[in-house]
Amino acid sequence: MTDVALLLAQVEIRDRSGPPSCQQANDFFCPGWVAENYDRYVDPVLQHLVLVGTSVAAGFAIAFALALLAHRIHWLAAPLLAVTGVLYTVPSIAFFFLLLPITGLGRTTAIIALTAFTLQILFRNIVTGLANVPPEVRDAGRGMGLTERQLLWRAELPLALPEIFAGLRIATVSTVALATLAVFVSGGGLGVPIYEQLTFKTNVIFAGGLCIAIAMAFDLALVTAQRAVTPWLRVTT
Amino acid sequence: MPAELVRYENATKLYPGADQPAVEGLSLEVAAGEICVLVGPSGCGKTTAMRMVNRMVEPSAGDVFIGDESVRDRDRARLRREIGYVIQQVGLFPHRTIAENVATVPRLLGWDRERTGARVPELFDLVGLDPGLAGRYPVQLSGGQQQRVGVARALAADPLVMLMDEPFGAIDPINRERLQNEFLRLQAEIKKTVLFVTHDIDEAIKMGDRIAVMRTGGHLAQYATPAELLMAPADGFVEDFVGADRALKRLALMRVRDVDLWEAPLAFPGQSSAEVRQKLDGAEVPHPLLVDADRRPLGWLSERDLARDIVPARAGNSAEPVLDCDDVMRDALADLLRAGSQYAPVVEPPGRVTGVLSVEIISEFLASPDARTDEHSPAERPQ
Numbered sequence: 174m175t176d177v178a179l180l181l182a183q184v185e186i187r188d189r190s191g192p193p194s195c196q197q198a199n200d201f202f203c204p205g206w207v208a209e210n211y212d213r214y215v216d217p218v219l220q221h222l223v224l225v226g227t228s229v230a231a232g233f234a235i236a237f238a239l240a241l242l243a244h245r246i247h248w249l250a251a252p253l254l255a256v257t258g259v260l261y262t263v264p265s266i267a268f269f270f271l272l273l274p275i276t277g278l279g280r281t282t283a284i285i286a287l288t289a290f291t292l293q294i295l296f297r298n299i300v301t302g303l304a305n306v307p308p309e310v311r312d313a314g315r316g317m318g319l320t321e322r323q324l325l326w327r328a329e330l331p332l333a334l335p336e337i338f339a340g341l342r343i344a345t346v347s348t349v350a351l352a353t354l355a356v357f358v359s360g361g362g363l364g365v366p367i368y369e370q371l372t373f374k375t376n377v378i379f380a381g382g383l384c385i386a387i388a389m390a391f392d393l394a395l396v397t398a399q400r401a402v403t404p405w406l407r408v409t410t
Numbered sequence: 411m412p413a414e415l416v417r418y419e420n421a422t423k424l425y426p427g428a429d430q431p432a433v434e435g436l437s438l439e440v441a442a443g444e445i446c447v448l449v450g451p452s453g454c455g456k457t458t459a460m461r462m463v464n465r466m467v468e469p470s471a472g473d474v475f476i477g478d479e480s481v482r483d484r485d486r487a488r489l490r491r492e493i494g495y496v497i498q499q500v501g502l503f504p505h506r507t508i509a510e511n512v513a514t515v516p517r518l519l520g521w522d523r524e525r526t527g528a529r530v531p532e533l534f535d536l537v538g539l540d541p542g543l544a545g546r547y548p549v550q551l552s553g554g555q556q557q558r559v560g561v562a563r564a565l566a567a568d569p570l571v572m573l574m575d576e577p578f579g580a581i582d583p584i585n586r587e588r589l590q591n592e593f594l595r596l597q598a599e600i601k602k603t604v605l606f607v608t609h610d611i612d613e614a615i616k617m618g619d620r621i622a623v624m625r626t627g628g629h630l631a632q633y634a635t636p637a638e639l640l641m642a643p644a645d646g647f648v649e650d651f652v653g654a655d656r657a658l659k660r661l662a663l664m665r666v667r668d669v670d671l672w673e674a675p676l677a678f679p680g681q682s683s684a685e686v687r688q689k690l691d692g693a694e695v696p697h698p699l700l701v702d703a704d705r706r707p708l709g710w711l712s713e714r715d716l717a718r719d720i721v722p723a724r725a726g727n728s729a730e731p732v733l734d735c736d737d738v739m740r741d742a743l744a745d746l747l748r749a750g751s752q753y754a755p756v757v758e759p760p761g762r763v764t765g766v767l768s769v770e771i772i773s774e775f776l777a778s779p780d781a782r783t784d785e786h787s788p789a790e791r792p793q
Contacts, residue, residue: 313501316466316573317515317563318491331505405505405547 220361232291240299261293283360291344298340302333338399349388420472433628443601447618455628494564494572502548509544533562554585661740671765679723700725
């Protein structure tokens with residue numbers, strides 16, 4: 174107890190003595206403070222990664238299933254696009270609070286809202302990718318005796334990969350930004366440190382920078398994966 | 411290599427919502443190992459008819475048989491794997507290498523790696539593809555090369571029947587001609603039953619053992635060999651479709667050996683000139699043809715060459731162009747016109763002169779009744 178009091182006194186003495194510290198002046202960015210306090214961001218970053226990863230993965234699984242359904246039953250495409258469009262347009266904050274009475278506070282609520290947000294982007298891109306498969310490839314595939322299932326998995330989906338990856342990249346990067354709102358439903362993530370010290374510039378900038386870094390890391394991973402699985406797009410003619 | 415006949419029995423296709431059938435009551439038999447060309451203006455149902463064979467189109471009525479078996483009794487995917495399928499836009503899988511594309515049907519049939527691996531180079535060889543292209547992607551190939559891959563892919567599992575829908579339609583004229591010739595050479599070897607769709611009557615005449623001319627509404631207007639079609643069009647529609655130049659087209663079907671050639675007044679070096687002059691009496695050719703001991707043409711002798719007592723060893727005028735009795739008549743005429751000469755010696759292997767072909771012979775042939783096209787007065791034409 175005395176130790177703490179002593180420490181505080183020392184801090185006060187030091188503060189009073191010299192010019193105001195970077196932290197006290199709330200300057201644009203204080204590297205020294207970050208160097209001492211970076212450990213408080215470790216958990217929020219991990220939570221953020223889980224929020225984004227889970228939402229995009231769940232969104233992709235649902236959008237993929239819906240897209241295959243729309244691909245098979247063409248008249249379903251328009252209504253499905255409309256429904257996912259509404260989910261996309263509902264402001265995330267509003268969505269969070271709409272879900273609160275049903276799913277309560279916590280990560281689940283955040284993930285449900287973020288998943289719903291990704292559906293439209295992913296669904297539209299998968300459907301577009303499948304629709305862009307050249308008709309002669311389908312015709313030749315069927316003519317050679319591929320079943321509809323073989324045609325889908327051996328030709329249509331591989332050829333839709335560029336659009337699918339484009340959708341995944343947009344969905345992932347925007348979910349990284351949106352996931353900062355999860356704090357409002359106690360969903361964790363980088364929103365937590367941001368709102369804890371909203372007026373402390375260094376904190377906001379560093380947490381924001383971490384968001385950007387996460388977005389870039391996801392994007393880089395996706396680009397690398399796409400290049401690996403679409404070798405035919407890289408050949409020189 | 412296997413091949414099966416294809417038989418249409420009163421096959422009809424009425425698309426839902428259409429007021430007129432695309433194909434109506436088509437009955438047709440394509441003998442095993444023959445190329446049947448389905449030809450006609452756009453909208454005549456030729457592609458629909460072709461696609462009935464592999465059930466890409468299901469007949470609304472009637473039936474199609476391969477051998478004795480109705481295609482309706484077959485599982486669609488399994489049926490199609492036994493039928494080669496080549497389309498104008500080729501439709502190679504852009505994400506698969508050339509070798510993988512060629513191996514598509516063997517893979518579907520579950521061939522093991524070893525068997526497929528042995529088959530692919532065979533196919534490259536068969537269609538004249540550079541083996542170095544095996545690892546390339548379709549986008550890296552020219553249109554002509556892509557269609558070679560298309561043909562190789564269709565032949566991969568040694569199909570009973572080949573369906574070819576305007577296979578060379580999107581290829582430039584020079585490469586198209588080359589691919590046509592290569593396919594005919596290939597067909598002489600593999601003897602598949604081929605249904606070949608085109609809107610180009612010249613291509614039909616060139617490629618077909620038999621030609622089925624179809625007219626709008628999916629009716630068969632005439633089914634005949636190319637020569638029959640050109641000599642005796644069934645009605646005004648076929649006549650118009652075949653074209654006013656059908657006599658000229660017949661030249662493409664004939665070889666030089668098919669016409670009666672003029673006799674060549676031959677002269678050998680060292681022979682007496684008087685003897686040669688005697689031969690010229692009553693001959694259709696005004697100049698003697700100097701030949702060597704093996705009767706190979708050396709040149710045309712002029713009056714000056716005959717001024718001496720003995721025929722010289724060299725002639726004043728070249729014997730060119732020298733035609734082969736297996737030359738296609740159209741090409742022979744082109745050679746004559748190009749050289750600006752009225753006649754040319756014709757040789758048979760190994761180069762012996764058998765006669766003389768002249769522009770006059772060809773024009774007489776074109777004027778003969780069975781080659782005339784403009785005999786019908788307009789009133790005689792069925793409307």
